[in-house]
Amino acid sequence: xxxxxxxLFLKRYKLETSITSYCKIKNNTVVVNDKQYFKGTxxxxxxxxxGALYKQMDLSYPKxxxxxxxxxxxxxxTELVIRxxxxxxxxxxxxxxxxxxxxxxxxxxxxxxxxxxxxxENYFPSPSVFVYTLPNIVIGEIAIKxxxxxxxxxxxxxxxxADLMHxxxxxxxxxxxxxxxxxxxxxxxxxSSEAFxxxxxxxxxxxxxxxxxxxxxxxxxxxx
Amino acid sequence: MEVQEVIKNLxxxxxxxxxxxxxxxxxxxxxxxxxxxxxxxxSIDALELIVLLEKNYxxxxxxxxxxxxxxxxxxxxxxxxxxxxx
Numbered sequence: 603x604x605x606x607x608x609x610l611f612l613k614r615y616k617l618e619t620s621i622t623s624y625c626k627i628k629n630n631t632v633v634v635n636d637k638q639y640f641k642g643t644x645x646x647x648x649x650x651x652x653g654a655l656y657k658q659m660d661l662s663y664p665k666x667x668x669x670x671x672x673x674x675x676x677x678x679x680t681e682l683v684i685r686x687x688x689x690x691x692x693x694x695x696x697x698x699x700x701x702x703x704x705x706x707x708x709x710x711x712x713x714x715x716x717x718x719x720x721x722x723e724n725y726f727p728s729p730s731v732f733v734y735t736l737p738n739i740v741i742g743e744i745a746i747k748x749x750x751x752x753x754x755x756x757x758x759x760x761x762x763x764a765d766l767m768h769x770x771x772x773x774x775x776x777x778x779x780x781x782x783x784x785x786x787x788x789x790x791x792x793x794s795s796e797a798f799x800x801x802x803x804x805x806x807x808x809x810x811x812x813x814x815x816x817x818x819x820x821x822x823x824x825x826x
Numbered sequence: 827m828e829v830q831e832v833i834k835n836l837x838x839x840x841x842x843x844x845x846x847x848x849x850x851x852x853x854x855x856x857x858x859x860x861x862x863x864x865x866x867x868x869s870i871d872a873l874e875l876i877v878l879l880e881k882n883y884x885x886x887x888x889x890x891x892x893x894x895x896x897x898x899x900x901x902x903x904x905x906x907x908x909x910x911x912x
Contacts, residue, residue, distance in 0.1 A: 664846070664847075664848055664866070667845045667846070667847040667848070668844070668845045668870075726877050726880070726881045727877075728874065728877065729870050729873035729874055729877065730844070730845075730870050730871070730873075730874050733870055
């Protein structure tokens with residue numbers, strides 16, 4: 603009931619928010635705040651591409667290699683959003699929310715797990731594969747890496763739903779201790795993969811030191 | 827089965843099974859702790875090690891209370907494999 607009231611409130615007094623940084627990863631190309639950051643070889647499989655991006659980012663995080671592709675993709679995209687967002691270091695970790703979505707859930711890991719248990723004569727389900735058979739694990743990996751303790755949610759929907767993401771983020775910014783929301787569409791299904799991760803704040807956030815001040819329409823930014 | 831041979835095999839199998847991409851077999855000290863300071867493995871890795879022993883050596887952990895001692899190091903794992911493989 604409270605959520606419905608808030609939605610009605612938001613429709614009448616639309617909360618103005620600002621995207622303070624974003625990262626898109628698609629077709630082996632990484633764009634951060636309108637600029638190409640990295641381009642892999644076109645023929646690279648997703649795993650090889652993500653490994654090359656990890657090296658390019660000069661990360662040192664051994665747990666990365668244990669993640670499934672969905673978590674690797676979400677973790678790297680979020681890392682680039684955080685790195686390119688001035689002031690985020692000063693935001694208390696319990697004021698940062700993570701709101702992600704996709705349309706394939708954890709299908710890639712679900713398939714891997716199903717394959718590992720399909721042969722009854724060779725039945726050795728892998729705990730490290732099984733642990734990734736939920737889509738919201740990507741949120742957990744990001745929260746662990748950056749010690750983020752604010753609200754989190756993961757939605758599975760047919761396509762990127764800009765209204766849903768905006769409304770949910772707005773509710774968090776309006777009605778809780780949350781001051782920053784990192785949102786994302788992170789999807790992996792076979793050879794198809796895509797990440798669109800962005801950081802959103804209230805417009806009353808001081809923008810003079812911000813590297814990315816454009817007031818993008820969310821759906822337009824996703825569709826670029 | 828010789829303990830040294832099992833140690834050599836276990837090092838490669840652990841790296842592959844646990845996706846320790848930045849670790850090489852020669853960097854693993856057979857007597858170093860696997861959990862905590864050593865390779866820094868976690869609880870999911872512990873479950874993978876149980877599967878590894880069963881899948882590759884047909885060895886099951888009979889008493890869960892023994893697991894901590896068995897998985898203390900590569901050396902203790904190899905000792906358990908040699909003592910319990912058929």
